[in-house]
Amino acid sequence: MTQPHRLADGGRLDRSTPVRFTFDGTEYTGYPGDTLASALLANGVIEVAPSLYRRRPRGIATAGVDEPHALVQVAEPMLAATTVELHDGLSATSLPGLGRLDQASDEAVHDKMYGHADVVVIGGGPAGLAAALAAARSGARTVLVDDQPELGGALLSGHEEIGGRPALEWVEAVRAELSDTAEVRILTRSTAIGYHDQNYLLIAERRTGHLGPQPLPAAGRGRLWHVRARQVVLATGAHEHPMVFAGNDRPGVMSAAAVRSYLNRYAVLPGRRAVVLTTNDHAYGTALDLAAAGVEVAALVDTRPQPPVALAEAARRAGIEVLAGSAVVGTSGDTRIASARIAELAPDDTLRGPVRELGCDLLAVSGGWSPAVHLWSQSRGSLRFDEALAAFVPAQAAQQVRAVGAARGTYDLAGCLREGSAAGAEAATLAGFEAAAPPVPPSVGDPRPALPRPVWLVPAEEGEPATWRDHFVDSQRDATVADVHRAIRAGMRSIEHIKRYTTIGTAHDQGKAAGPTAIGVISRLLGASSPAEVGTTTFRGPYTPVSFALLAGRERGGLFDPVRTTSIHPWHAEHGAVFENVGQWKRPRYYPRPGEDMDAAVLRECRAARGAVAAMDVSTLGKIDVIGADAGAFLDRVYTNGFAGLAVGSARYGIMCRPDGMVFDDGVTVRLADDHYYLTTTTGNAAAVLDWLEEWLQTEWPELRVHCTSVTEQWATVAVVGPESRAVLADLAPDLDVSKEAFPFMTARQATLSNGIPARICRISFSGELAYEINVPSWYGLAVWEAVLAAGEGHGITPYGTETMHVLRAEKGYPIVGQDTDGTVTPQDLGMEWIVAKHKQFIGKRSFRRADTARADRRRLVGLLPLDRAELLPEGAQLIADETALTGPPVRMIGHVTSSYRSAALGRTFALALVERGRDRIGEKVYAPLPDGRLVAATVTEPVLLDPKGARRDG
Amino acid sequence: MLLIACPWCGERDEVEFHYGGQAHVAYPSDPEALSDAEWAQYLFVRDNPKGPFAERWSHAAGCRRWFNVVRHTVTHEILAVHPAGRPKPVIA
């Protein structure tokens, strides 16, 4: 017979289409509506993989996200079988607490969605439904979130009545009304995993994952919602926790609420002969439902000496013996439970009287209930311990949020409906809508419970806590009362310390069930009067585990991060450029010809720039129009050198410092008109410099009449470099007088190119060669690049990339901000005293007089020539002064290599370095100890290694 | 993710903003007149209160205006927002 433990009827199942699945290689059948766990139980399978550390046999223990044992691998590892929806062809393997990452790339589509709501209700049980209904009727944008495939919460597992009808008919009526209300969104199969600042909620929605493998590309597998809510209602329910007694981890020991859920929601008999153990009223429903389903209930063990009369009477009428003031003290069985040992409890929780043993294959346990305060706590709401409820409950809210129903310790159905309705109306009202709480329909079932008698630790029949190694506190971690005892004996008192020492609450389930129990056990072992004295650990998101694929969403592969390209990029790609990432930009690094490696290509490109002519796409430079009557005065304050006196049509190189005197950025600025400067920044700093200028203008000098406008992408810029660049430009701009006299170094001209494109041409040089930079509106960038190459064809014009640019500038000792500087380097350290004005104020000037900044032994930029002309020092290599310095630690470092290249012009390698007292060491040797064990010697030189007088540039 | 009310654009997510550190630390009008200790105080020393803190933000991805925020450094509650140049509001 298939599914021998399936009840003949009932349950939220579609029995018309049985589905087949395998578990650990064996084939079974179940129904749509089952979870993997309920289907296994229907087939009589309760045992799952043994525990991780002690290999103890374990079984399905719950019916929800708090499951500590039934972990499985489907494709994804570490899923709780109690949360995996059954689908045809599902193949699951049990896991002993550790999964295996699938090595194949997960190509399923997960995405992200931003949402905004007036009211978000989390939890689709009676309280949440009532809240959502109240909010929705006001017209508020309402989102109802529930982690189950269908709404109803605990009502799915019971048989309460609302408004004189079965409660699930009320659920369906509410669902239908909400679905028909504009501005309401119902997210089922969606778990609120995070509650962040200002009501920012993260919600993980399972869109198609429950259907099994999907043909791609279908609607996504999962979606991570980022929802900003004006008001939040938490109707997250409560978790039932286990009890701590000897052998409490045995297969067949199960949450009493889960047993009821399996009976009523899934039509499954989890056992044939049951003992029920409880500290509270709730498990009476389980016992009665078990009896009604034909299960023999051997006893109902209630820790309370005087259970509520009505409940006790109902149990007796059902033929169930009630053992009051008692507890289970031990279990036995081969693997699955075969009997429970029961003893009477004294008022101080010690055992008294004889022990009775009852045969059973199911022990349904309710150790008490704890509101699911995880999201409340994530929102930084405070908790208090309610001595009557024996649970931590929400106290002071820290955000625009309220908890209702079981989430705040209200366990009766009428109370849940009333609180939900009122909270939904209140939330909508606070969000600015006219709302009234709808009348609460009368309900039957789930009455207001009597008080529980928590028993945090049921003593063993013998011995002391130090030896109670079968009393499991966190069964997933195999952590026991003995482990807690050892932590306390080691001196730990704080719950946070004991948690980390014992690992309680750190497993896959994050102690959802075990947490309150652990606090109780610790309070007992510490001799505290109440768990209130122990407190809770910190609740952190995510509430349930989520996959990295969900968190990544679409931001992977080509969409991982923005890729920025210039208007000339298509040409670079077509011509085989090798690109490098500069921030988000893709820049050509070099253009290899067939058979060339990078070194060969760069040497060729460098020779072209120094010997003939070469061209580079420099469009990525940051560009800012600084416009206004005070533009010159403003630039005088932000650059170390002067700009107010710059002639119109001329250009000047400048350095900006931060107030601490350290170099922040550099670049060339052209004065286009009295009140108009065209400022360029380094590629990586374009946005930061604009922000910097705005910051000073807005917050310190609002009286200055200056406006800054980013024009980085308005202009495409092509650098034409080399002794023959003038000839190329003459051809390209026939109407422009390009003679040395008419167009000198560091000036700018407006011209119309031969193809009709208007251009702003600057004679500036970052290579030390005669060079021009041609700026055109970026939509012309590609056309001008091609025109430059055409004009230079007869001269052998060579496109070059960032690597050649670096070599050319380094041969001239030009630093690159961010490569040769690192935020601790002054202009003087770079040997650029000449750029620091003496007779004006500018940002950072005062710092040059600080003792540390004025030290004589600061690291200075110098050149390095390795003694071996072929030796390329690695960038970042540390330097020492003396080859004997390596004999023992500490080794005193005197600097490091910042740039290092092979130079075609010099016919050798060279480097730039920041070296302590570097300017005083010129001519001396320094040594670089390399990771391969060699010590490489180099001679310190001036940083400018080529054409120190600038004759080539000025020619 | 903080929700910050730009005085101009209204409520936007924190990712649209740049943080600018403590507010109301004016650039000294005459840095040269300051001792090294006074200048170092300006450069390096800022308050780090547990509680309300007046700080600067810039709506970098929006209107690019700088403004001041009073934020509780424990709860992240934003207690006040006002444009640059206005005096610090009194937070009870």
Next chain:
Amino acid sequence: MTVDGLRRSPLGDLPETLGHGVRLREIPFLTQLNLRLAPGGGAAARVAEVLGAALPTEPNTVTDSGDLRLLWLGPDEWLIVGPDGAAPDTEGRIRTALPGEHACLVDVSANRTTLELSGPGARTVLEKGCALDLHPRAFTPGRCAQTLVSKVNVVLDQLDAEPRYRLLVRGSFARYLADWLLDAMSDTALIG
């Protein structure tokens, strides 16, 4: 060939693309002028006169003037968007209104290109990467915003209630943004 024929837009090869209830196309070469001046001053009044419409002073709103759209970017900053080729004339007209005041006008037409995203699913596509509240109660035709879509800065301008949006994006980011939008549009459940 006229000089205009030498222009290339960042997404010149992007065909108009249809998704489920959504349409994407590039509108290249729109005129864009960045204007900075003090609101409420004489220059602002004269600009309103020459453009035939006042510069909006309510943050994140747009005023229409013929084929020009005047977008609020900041308390003293606007973006004037017009058809391809309108820049010289529009710039000339505005410049006549500026003398004597602290003002600044920069032609940034080549700085950004424009993507138009429209159709009943357009809002959902944007909501996959834009944290702004685009619900009709919060964002309507006539509103604009500088914000982030995916990780890209855009000027977002809603033209009508279809809804039809323009996303003005800097050229270097245009390809990435288009790729991101096309990916978001491939979702089969954008509407309904």
